[in-house]
Amino acid sequence: MKTPEERYKNSRKSFWQAFIMTIFVFIIGIFLGITYEGNNLNKMNDYYVQSEIFLLDTLALSKITDTELNNNSIKCELLIDANIEFADRIYVEARSLERYEEA
Amino acid sequence: MACFPHKFGNKINYKKQKMPEILTIIYLFYSFLGFYFLFLYSLVYVKNKREIFSYPESSKDYSLSIVVPCYNEEKSIGETIEALLNLDYRGLKKIIVVDDCSTDNSFSVIKKYSQKYHNVIALKTPKNTGKAAGSKNFGAKFVDTELIGFVDADSYPQQDSVSKMIGFFDKKDVAAVTACILVKKKKTLIEKLQSIEYRIIVFSRKILGFLGAIYVTPGPLAIYRKSSFDKIGGFDEKNLTEDIEITWRLLSKNYQVEMCVPAKTYTTAPDKIKKWYNQRIRWNLGGLQTISKYRKFFTKKGILGSFVLPFFLFTWVLGLLGIGILIYRGVKKIIVNYLITKYSIEAQTAILTLKDINLTPNILFFFGALFLILNLSYMLLALFCIKEKEFKNINLFTLSVYSLFYVLTYPFILITSLTRFIKNKKTW
Numbered sequence: 085m086k087t088p089e090e091r092y093k094n095s096r097k098s099f100w101q102a103f104i105m106t107i108f109v110f111i112i113g114i115f116l117g118i119t120y121e122g123n124n125l126n127k128m129n130d131y132y133v134q135s136e137i138f139l140l141d142t143l144a145l146s147k148i149t150d151t152e153l154n155n156n157s158i159k160c161e162l163l164i165d166a167n168i169e170f171a172d173r174i175y176v177e178a179r180s181l182e183r184y185e186e187a
Numbered sequence: 188m189a190c191f192p193h194k195f196g197n198k199i200n201y202k203k204q205k206m207p208e209i210l211t212i213i214y215l216f217y218s219f220l221g222f223y224f225l226f227l228y229s230l231v232y233v234k235n236k237r238e239i240f241s242y243p244e245s246s247k248d249y250s251l252s253i254v255v256p257c258y259n260e261e262k263s264i265g266e267t268i269e270a271l272l273n274l275d276y277r278g279l280k281k282i283i284v285v286d287d288c289s290t291d292n293s294f295s296v297i298k299k300y301s302q303k304y305h306n307v308i309a310l311k312t313p314k315n316t317g318k319a320a321g322s323k324n325f326g327a328k329f330v331d332t333e334l335i336g337f338v339d340a341d342s343y344p345q346q347d348s349v350s351k352m353i354g355f356f357d358k359k360d361v362a363a364v365t366a367c368i369l370v371k372k373k374k375t376l377i378e379k380l381q382s383i384e385y386r387i388i389v390f391s392r393k394i395l396g397f398l399g400a401i402y403v404t405p406g407p408l409a410i411y412r413k414s415s416f417d418k419i420g421g422f423d424e425k426n427l428t429e430d431i432e433i434t435w436r437l438l439s440k441n442y443q444v445e446m447c448v449p450a451k452t453y454t455t456a457p458d459k460i461k462k463w464y465n466q467r468i469r470w471n472l473g474g475l476q477t478i479s480k481y482r483k484f485f486t487k488k489g490i491l492g493s494f495v496l497p498f499f500l501f502t503w504v505l506g507l508l509g510i511g512i513l514i515y516r517g518v519k520k521i522i523v524n525y526l527i528t529k530y531s532i533e534a535q536t537a538i539l540t541l542k543d544i545n546l547t548p549n550i551l552f553f554f555g556a557l558f559l560i561l562n563l564s565y566m567l568l569a570l571f572c573i574k575e576k577e578f579k580n581i582n583l584f585t586l587s588v589y590s591l592f593y594v595l596t597y598p599f600i601l602i603t604s605l606t607r608f609i610k611n612k613k614t615w
Binding site: 092094095096098099101102103105106109110113116117120121 | 215218219222223224226227230231234235397398399494550551553554
């Protein structure tokens with residue numbers, strides 16, 4: 085059995101050791117926090133960009149449709165062409181994204 | 188601009204991120220202190236785990252008298268005296284039972300024992316002192332042994348408890364030794380919860396003992412060196428928790444206080460919520476009185492000023508801060524939810540959104556979760572270490588109620604005690 089002095093001396097080192105451990109946990113916590121919150125922020129930004137693109141596409145499409153309707157010059161062929169052009173654009177973007185991913 | 192609220196929102200978020208929120212700082216401060224104490228306790232435990240149950244063998248049989256303060260304890264005093272008569276310590280000379288002018292039959296029960304056993308002495312205070320400290324000091328006047336022990340009239344030390352405590356007095360600096368206090372009856376839920384609490388307290392107090400920072404020598408069983416007891420002037424009769432106050436006084440005079448875990452004593456815990464509540468208020472008021480009395484020692488050299496006092500203050504700060512944040516968050520949530528729901532109904536939009544489910548918790552949430560898990564682990568470790576025969580009887584329900592609800596009552600008790608303390612202080 086240790087003497088009380090030895091026990092106190094040994095145990096009282098724990099004041100500093102616990103302090104260092106807490107600082108260590110906090111540094112890790114802050115690092116993880118920055119990484120985690122950064123990821124969250126990136127995801128949110130992506131959502132905002134996607135949402136903005138979708139909104140712009142919708143606005144553009146409705147603008148075209150409204151203009152054509154007002155001019156009484158709407159034609160099925162025109163809309164089909166517009167859709168094909170839109171699909172082509174998406175396809176090209178997807179291909180380039182795929183190339184980036186493969187790289 | 189109205190079509191792109193995110194851009195506007197981003198600017199606000201950016202500004203918010205730059206300016207640290209006060210609440211986040213409070214959270215971090217709270218977590219820091221919580222983690223610090225948890226690590227401190229864990230480290231001390233790891234370093235001393237083999238010595239938790241050890242106690243030094245005594246080099247001699249110190250003469251001992253035990254004083255039992257009694258007020259309206261006719262139901263339990265007999266059993267307490269029986270438990271003391273049953274002690275196996277050879278140096279026990281006198282059992283002095285002090286009746287503080289009880290209004291029931293306590294004194295006649297005590298007298299019966301004093302007539303039957305020569306070492307049981309029945310005393311009665313000239314008038315009711317109103318506090319246990321009064322009758323303890325009164326009884327101490329009749330003690331002429333090397334050691335003086337105190338046992339509450341509703342507590343029952345085990346046969347070998349005192350003999351296990353005595354060896355600590357071989358060291359001259361040791362002025363007091365406290366024991367392992369456990370709950371006797373565990374019938375009602377509140378008793379079961381206190382039983383868990385007492386075991387965690389025993390474990391934590393022993394950990395503090397390794398740091399030389401035991402801050403209380405509780406009434407159910409404590410032994411003092413008579414010369415030291417006399418030197419500091421006995422118990423403070425104005426204090427509601429004389430057992431905390433006397434320990435702080437001993438620490439302030441650089442005496443050492445030890446704890447003997449194998450020395451078990453069982454005590455009667457409040458079996459009704461009202462009694463329990465009143466007891467807790469009294470404990471906290473006494474704690475506040477003691478903090479106030481020893482405030483000048485804050486950050487001064489010695490374990491009292493450098494650890495015990497700051498530890499008590501941090502406990503108070505953490506408790507009050509915790510309840511403050513909880514109330515703030517709760518009220519804010521209710522108001523915001525009310526306004527959003529009202530607006531959603533008027534605008535005929537979705538009442539519940541994904542945001543309400545909080546699918547993306549922030550890092551503080553994970554910090555809190557980690558802290559909770561570590562706290563629960565500490566609690567289970569304490570319960571595992573301080574075993575009782577009835578250990579198997581603690582079921583998951585009681586443990587859950589203890590860790591999720593019972594612990595949360597502390598801050599409310601702190602607030603009530605603080606309010607009463609501030610109000611009463613004018614008259615003290």
